[in-house]
Amino acid sequence: MATKRIDARGLSCPQPVVLVDRAIAAGSTDLEVLVDNEVAKENVLRLAARRGLKAEVRRDGNDIVIATTRI
Amino acid sequence: MKNVFASRTGMIVVGAVIGVGAALLQYFGNPPNMGICVACFERDIAGALGWHRADVVQYLRPEIMGFVLGAFVAALAAGEYRPRGGSSPLVRFFLGVFAMLGALVFLGCPWRALLRLAGGDGNAILGLLGLFFGIFIGTLFLKNGYSLGRSYAQRKASGWIFPALMIGLLLLLVFRVPFAPGGPIFFSVKGPGAQHAPLLISLIAGLVIGALAQRSRFCTMGAFRDLILIRDFHLASGVASLVVFAFAANLILGQFSPGFEGQPVAHSSFVWNFLGMTLAGLAFVLAGGCPGRQLFLSGEGDMDAAIFALGMIAGAAVAHNFAIASSPKGPAAFGPAAVIVGLIFCLVIGFTQRDKASA
Numbered sequence: 250m251a252t253k254r255i256d257a258r259g260l261s262c263p264q265p266v267v268l269v270d271r272a273i274a275a276g277s278t279d280l281e282v283l284v285d286n287e288v289a290k291e292n293v294l295r296l297a298a299r300r301g302l303k304a305e306v307r308r309d310g311n312d313i314v315i316a317t318t319r320i
Numbered sequence: 321m322k323n324v325f326a327s328r329t330g331m332i333v334v335g336a337v338i339g340v341g342a343a344l345l346q347y348f349g350n351p352p353n354m355g356i357c358v359a360c361f362e363r364d365i366a367g368a369l370g371w372h373r374a375d376v377v378q379y380l381r382p383e384i385m386g387f388v389l390g391a392f393v394a395a396l397a398a399g400e401y402r403p404r405g406g407s408s409p410l411v412r413f414f415l416g417v418f419a420m421l422g423a424l425v426f427l428g429c430p431w432r433a434l435l436r437l438a439g440g441d442g443n444a445i446l447g448l449l450g451l452f453f454g455i456f457i458g459t460l461f462l463k464n465g466y467s468l469g470r471s472y473a474q475r476k477a478s479g480w481i482f483p484a485l486m487i488g489l490l491l492l493l494v495f496r497v498p499f500a501p502g503g504p505i506f507f508s509v510k511g512p513g514a515q516h517a518p519l520l521i522s523l524i525a526g527l528v529i530g531a532l533a534q535r536s537r538f539c540t541m542g543a544f545r546d547l548i549l550i551r552d553f554h555l556a557s558g559v560a561s562l563v564v565f566a567f568a569a570n571l572i573l574g575q576f577s578p579g580f581e582g583q584p585v586a587h588s589s590f591v592w593n594f595l596g597m598t599l600a601g602l603a604f605v606l607a608g609g610c611p612g613r614q615l616f617l618s619g620e621g622d623m624d625a626a627i628f629a630l631g632m633i634a635g636a637a638v639a640h641n642f643a644i645a646s647s648p649k650g651p652a653a654f655g656p657a658a659v660i661v662g663l664i665f666c667l668v669i670g671f672t673q674r675d676k677a678s679a
Contacts, residue, residue: 259470261407261608261624263545267462270550285473287400288537291326295554311473 253277257293258285258312265289266296273300278319285312323398325535328557334536335561341525342435343569345383348517352575352584353439355566356383356529357432358611359423359600360585362629363636363645364513365489370504371633372640376511380493382519384615385486386526391534391619392483393527398535403479405623408468411669412624415607416614416631417638418662422599424636424645425592425655426450427585429611430540430604433597434559436586438566440578443588450594454601455544458670461606462549467675468606471624479621482629493519512585534616541601541610585648592651592659599662606669 253272257265265284272280273296280302284290290306290313297304302317324330342355354360360377367378395401423429426447428436433451436444458466492505499505508514516522532538536558543555570576580588587593604610607628609617614632617625639645644658 259404259407259472260467261471262539262542263462263549263608264467266550286402287323287398291323291537295552296550299550299552 252279252281252316255280255282257289258283260289262288263292266292269293269296270300273302278302278317280315280317282315282317283312284315290315323535325532326537328554330536331538331554331558332561334532334538335558336565337532338431338529338538339435339438339562339564339566340569341529342431343438343566343573343575345517345522345525346575347573348521349515350517350522351512351515353436353441354428354432354512354585355435357428357435358384358387358615359420359429359632359636360427360432360512362420362611362633363424363639366633366636367508367513367640368504368506370506371637373506374640374645375506375513376508377513377640378506378508379513379516380489380505381516382490382493382523383526383529385490386523386528387530387533387612387615388483388486388619390527390530391616394531394534395620400534401479401621403474403476403621403623404471405474405478407471407624408673409624409627411468411673412607412628413631413634414665415603415669416628417635418665419600419603419607419611419628420632420635421639421644421658421662422596422603423611424639425596425651425659426600427587427646429600431562431610431612434540434563435566436583438563439570440576441583441586442578442580443583443586443590443593446590446593447597450597451541451601452544453594454598454603455541455605456548457598458602458605459545459548461670465674466606466670468673469675471622474621474623478623482618482623482626490523530616530619533612534620537613539610539613541604542613544601545605587646587648587650589646589650592646592655595659595663596646596655599659599666602663602666602670606666
């Protein structure tokens with residue numbers, strides 16, 4: 250399945266979570282979520298865990314990339 | 321570095337610190353059921369600066385300065401200080417104004433609504449129901465793609481402005497500078513504005529809570545919002561902890577007295593307690609945080625949150641100058657009209673501010 254990319258940089262709480270949850274609800278499990286702050290990262294990781302997805306975090310310059318996959 | 325306060329346990333600890341801290345601040349002199357109230361304290365600051373002349377609610381509350389500065393230091397230490405802004409500042413300013421109008425029709429921010437409940441004030445239930453309802457409306461907008469747009473990184477130096485303002489206010493409080501006869505600065509000699517814990521205790525409490533809240537992301541509005549939106553109890557566990565620990569502390573300190581009538585700095589108009597907080601709750605969702613959270617965000621460099629906070633302080637001046645803020649006698653002459661105007665404003669914002677791409 251193709252990886253869906255979500256750019257949630259600069260969006261205020263809870264929009265990153267809303268975008269990711271919508272993508273999961275639409276059937277995507279392989280997501281690449283771009284955020285630019287720790288709070289958004291924590292929130293997206295918590296949601297991914299609740300939705301039963303495995304998540305990996307890496308840094309890309311000033312951005313944080315969260316890649317999710319089905320467990 | 322692992323952030324221990326971002327865990328569930330951390331969140332509960334922070335809620336407990338705020339709950340017990342508020343009860344103790346009341347014990348040390350803050351107004352009843354108002355150990356901490358972000359809306360009321362910002363209102364007192366507006367009064368102290370002479371922006372409104374309600375002489376019973378004028379004091380430069382060091383808790384507010386502590387919140388911002390504590391969050392500022394915590395964010396710097398954790399490498400999370402990040403100046404940013406540019407996400408619909410003017411909209412956020414007026415969301416702040418109307419949030420304050422709603423809060424002052426009820427007489428309290430969400431924190432105080434919880435503390436009033438923990439002190440036995442039954443009217444707080446109406447306020448909390450209204451808050452929940454306002455947040456519910458807000459989540460409908462969020463589900464439909466509501467967004468105030470992205471914020472962007474700003475220059476390092478501009479993030480210092482709001483914390484510096486707080487230091488300035490703190491200096492005004494410490495030195496009580498007489499600029500001219502008759503003010504400003506004003507300090508209440510009677511009423512809630514004259515009731516305050518010793519400066520140092522208030523400031524230290526503010527700094528500790530500011531730092532802890534920055535680390536834990538404590539947010540009362542977010543607690544209800546996440547329950548509704550994604551069935552997430554993370555933030556709600558902090559709110560529940562706040563109420564339980566404040567209640568226990570109030571019992572121990574003899575500060576619990578249940579009832580609806582004659583509750584301190586409160587009125588018992590069910591309708592306007594409910595609708596005042598409906599407006600506040602809706603405005604908080606649209607702006608992305610409760611008044612406390614907006615201060616902590618301001619401390620970590622979020623200039624949009626700082627604009628919201630300034631909007632709230634301006635809103636407090638409007639509330640008292642235009643007979644909108646309630647008193648223990650009940651809603652003021654123009655309180656209901658202001659709530660209706662505010663609700664219309666928020667609905668227009670909710671319907672019009674949408675990100676097409678994410679809808």
